[in-house]
Amino acid sequence: MTAAIALRGIVKHYRMGDEDVPALKGIDLDVPAGAFVAVRGPSGSGKSTLLNVCGLIDSFDAGSYLLAGEDVGGLDETARTLIRRQKIGFVFQSYNLVPVMSVRDNVEYPLLLGQMAPAERRARVDEILGQVGLAGLAGRRPDQLSGGQRQRVAIARALVKSPTLVIADEPTANLDTATAQQVVDLMKALGARHGATFLIATHDERMTEHCDEVRALTDGVLA
């Protein structure tokens, strides 16, 4: 089976004026399809940078990246956008829901970008809202929800298009322990159900217990 993510020698620098900040120093990483993998490391170790590269929202300077077997290294921004649209979901630390959209509209948005028939769209949204336990709150606006509920909307939004990969950068950092636990459990369960690979960045020890694999990142180097 092809790996969902196959990174070889990924190097990424940030340039701050004349200064050159190395953020990733030759990352090799294989994430099997359907796996639930966490990247752990101290602040500034490069977790977000790595996830941004994997999520195709940032570029890298050297190395190769195969996403589900497809070389995505040399693609232009439009091609990367279309791959994100089809294959990659995102869960953010601060939910990033669109405040003027209802729960349903937020979850439906990724499907509107694709060309899906309205009936199927509706069915998919209903299904995923049921799976995250928000069927009854579909008409609410994000500001009428708790943090945990919002993150569940975000999870539904990430999974509704049945992506290959879900990128979750510190998805529980804004949540209390109990809620964080529920959110992790939900991601894991739904990831398995939808066949999505999860790549999560965290420095939360409790989260990593549930992962198939935990990789430690220090100063841009994976252990």
Added chain:
Amino acid sequence: MNAWLLAWRNVLRNRRRSLVTILIATVGCAAVLIASGFALYTYAALRDGAAKEFGNVTVGAPGYFDRDEETPMQFGMADYRALTARLMRDKRVRRVLPRVALSGLISNGDKSVIFMGLGADVAAEAEVRGPFLEIKEGSTRPIAGHEDLPRVLLGTDLAKSLDAHSGTGLTLLGTTTSGGINAIDVMVVGIVSTGWRDIDKRLVYTDVPTAQRLLMSDRISTLSIYLGSVDATPAAFAQLSAADPAHSYKPWWEQSFYYHSVRAIYNRIFGLLGLIIATLVFFSVANTLSMAVVERTREIGTLRALGALPQEIVAQFVREGALIGVVGAAAGTLLALFVVLALPHAGFEMPPPPGRSVGYPLLVNFSLPLYLAVDAGIVALCAVAAWFASRKASRRSIVEALAHV
């Protein structure tokens, strides 16, 4: 979710700011509509005035319109009666009025003044010219007991300068077609005003036979053809002039220098006004949406991460700009229509334009093509402003946008 509903909700996100922007679009739209409507009204009024003053079409002998006469009536028409009869057979022609242009001196015995006269069917002229030839004193009819004396009507300022009133006897002095000097005694029966001070200072109206007697000629200068409506002029002019190559035909718009100069000035003034308003609306909408774009930077980054293309982000803002434009244009149109309907009841007067002695009512015309064009223009302007405001942010680095607080 419907993209337009989403756009509307985004417009309402900052109500006060959007309201101010919509208000600017509203006022801008109304201002352009009212100003253009006023220009249209003015053009129509000038058009009517010119068509009444010169006749819809003027006929002269060949050369009359192109060259200056060296002696009076050098380019006069002798065959005008037959031509009049022929023209009157055309269904569209209401009246054909002869005119004799004359000039010379007019004297009350103590004082002589230069006059520019017109020998014409005075009663008919007063009728067709309506408010453009106002009889201020007396009438066109002879004064009882003096039916045998040739009659004249004087311009108001000329009458004042000669201290003449109806019943005053005066003498006209003019050059005849053969170069001699001729004089005839006339009686003032009325005092008229064209509203043009420069004309009223020199104007003498008399009948055709009197004018011909002064010039010692059996010719007239021109025939003025009056049609049922101004709009009928172009077609009638084309046909009449094509049918009669022996005479020279001129439509009113080639005669009225004033119409063209006012139009040129107004087009420039109102064009500039429109440009200023358009700039104002553009930058107001661009500014509002630029603020919205900055505030929604993280949202833009999120939607981009989820797979929206830059042009899809821009399209969303363009829809918001267009909605602001639609609401602004709709409100502006209502405001302008209200002004169009209310002004005739308000009875505002414009002061006399340069060179004129009378003002005119302040009115604003409605024109469907104008309204459609201005409304579409406002909406397009707002949409372009939104494009302008969002195109950069839509291509910005997603990671940076997501990190924006």
